[in-house]
Amino acid sequence: MPELPEVEILARHLRPLLRGQTIRRVLVRREKVLRPTPLRRFQKTLTGATFTGLTRRGKYLLFKLKTRTAAQPVTLLGHLGMTGRMFVAPRTGSLPKHAAVVFELGRKRFVYEDTRYFGRLTLDLTASGKLGPEPLAADFTTESFARELKRSRQAVKIKLLDQTLVAGVGNIYASEALFRARVSPRLAANRLKLDQVKRLRRAVREVLAGAIAGGSTIPLNFGAGKTDGLFYFGSVAGATDYYEERLRVYDRAGQACVRCRGPIKRIVQAARSTFYCPQCQIF
């Protein structure tokens, strides 16, 4: 699932399903995803609590709950890691193999499953406090972005993955944004010209907003365990050719660039794949 657009779509999907639902029982099948919250505190705090709201910050989900006992509302922090999913389903039926946490609601249940268990569901909010600006919000300005980029000699692709610089960009959309901005992923962050910074900021926003808009039109089918590759590898409904494919460079090594027809290249930066067009993206 998980970069900002997928998390945003998930938040919109879950929000109306969870609002007003009370947790009857908390089943934890993989204690490590709660870290660092102790199992007992997690269960004690959330049993009997009612979901009142759900927001997103970067790639994090923030569930607001009103507990039965205490006055203050509680925030539950979720992160999907690489392979996490969340869905609401009838309480009957079998759980997925890697269901990590299950909240029993009335006749439904809310399931967090995660094949690799890199994600988290926790009462510790520390991680979300270290995030940079929301890329789609007003405080992600050219000025602040340029100022932060100036502070580093690291390759700009690596900086885009730094969640304290801007929150929510992951490995796929980092390559996509750099391609649309025509900026080389290898360029040192502090060497970007102002117009490159402007194009990159705009590209980040467009790529993320476009993915939210495109993904939102495709019906979600969580729980069945099959359809979430659609965000990355599916075609746009009604697309007539590859120009309308959602991803223009990611996972397209060797394929023709949609702008210049030259081959897309794959390189490795900070142990992650980067895809780009060496012709179009100026070093």
Place this chain on the structure above:
DNA sequence: CACCATGTTCCTTG
């Protein structure tokens, strides 16, 4: 068997 994978954090070395 090999290598790859949408993420984050920790560790070491310089």
Place this chain on the structure above:
DNA sequence: CCAAGGAACATGGT
């Protein structure tokens, strides 16, 4: 303090 590289976490797909 920072940068860079590597490994760890854990499982599955090709």
